[in-house]
Amino acid sequence: MRSREIISSQKSSHKSLNKVLARHSQNLWQQPIKAHTREAFNAFLGACQSSLESGFILDAGCGTGASSLLLAQQHPDKFVLGIDKSPQRLGRGELTVGEKDSLSNGLVQRDNWALLRAEVADFWRLLAEYKLIPEKICIYYPNPWPKSAHFKRRWHGHPVFPTLLKLGAPIEVRSNWKIYLDEFALATEIITGQLPVVERLSGAELESGSVSPFEKKYFQSGHDLWSLMVAGDTNLAPIPSFRGGE
Numbered sequence: 001m002r003s004r005e006i007i008s009s010q011k012s013s014h015k016s017l018n019k020v021l022a023r024h025s026q027n028l029w030q031q032p033i034k035a036h037t038r039e040a041f042n043a044f045l046g047a048c049q050s051s052l053e054s055g056f057i058l059d060a061g062c063g064t065g066a067s068s069l070l071l072a073q074q075h076p077d078k079f080v081l082g083i084d085k086s087p088q089r090l091g092r093g094e095l096t097v098g099e100k101d102s103l104s105n106g107l108v109q110r111d112n113w114a115l116l117r118a119e120v121a122d123f124w125r126l127l128a129e130y131k132l133i134p135e136k137i138c139i140y141y142p143n144p145w146p147k148s149a150h151f152k153r154r155w156h157g158h159p160v161f162p163t164l165l166k167l168g169a170p171i172e173v174r175s176n177w178k179i180y181l182d183e184f185a186l187a188t189e190i191i192t193g194q195l196p197v198v199e200r201l202s203g204a205e206l207e208s209g210s211v212s213p214f215e216k217k218y219f220q221s222g223h224d225l226w227s228l229m230v231a232g233d234t235n236l237a238p239i240p241s242f243r244g245g246e
């Protein structure tokens with residue numbers, strides 16, 4: 001089935017981006033971590049800690065987990081963790097019925113990968129608390145929240161964003177909505193002083209294979225697809241002066 005292009009009243013980056021980022025940078029997000037995600041995190045540590053020594057890749061908002069499995073095949077020497085909050089989507093088509101059942105009690109692990117049901121924002125805060133830094137964080141086709149009023153639901157508009165960047169892990173983000181990535185890049189520049197480059201994925205690259213089910217669906221629907229890479233180990237710069245406002 002063909003998927004529709006993103007429709008939004010926004011024609012460029014959100015006008016409140018600077019103001020929201022300033023507020024989130026200056027006030028640490030205090031909301032208590034949800035018990036479910038802390039339990040999931042503990043299950044992950046208990047089962048996978050020894051596998052993490054050689055480095056791990058985090059597939060954040062992995063959907064079914066197909067992208068996590070692909071990453072695990074591409075990086076057999078690394079451990080790959082896919083997390084998603086949706087019990088319906090997570091593991092669909094990838095796990096046996098028995099494995100899918102056991103996701104509600106924690107995680108499912110096979111070879112060098114695991115799937116875990118958890119809230120991504122809380123999980124990033126737990127990684128920071130435990131100083132457990134992924135070698136790479138993949139955020140493939142995050143929900144775009146294209147309504148302007150929903151800006152704070154986009155990852156760069158969310159109060160967890162400064163914590164995510166302070167992890168210092170390289171972050172790859174892909175989207176079919178360029179404005180999302182332009183905003184993510186600007187928000188990264190505000191926090192780190194470094195502006196990631198937003199690049200269009202080439203047809204040749206996409207024809208050779210998709211990183212995830214959403215990428216495949218959008219490519220087959222003829223959308224332009226975009227990516228950016230946040231360099232790891234960024235030295236956090238002071239927040240520059242802010243432009244614009246709400």
Ligand SMILES: C[S@@+](CC[C@H](N)C(=O)[O-])C[C@H]1O[C@@H](n2cnc3c(N)ncnc32)[C@H](O)[C@@H]1O
Binds near residue numbers: 084086120142143
């Ligand atoms: C558009 S889908 C993309 C799935 C997959 N990355 C792909 O490219 O095929 C976005 C996914 O992010 C998950 N998600 C959104 N917000 C989340 C959160 N706060 N914590 C965990 N998962 C989340 C959704 O459940 C959904 O599966």
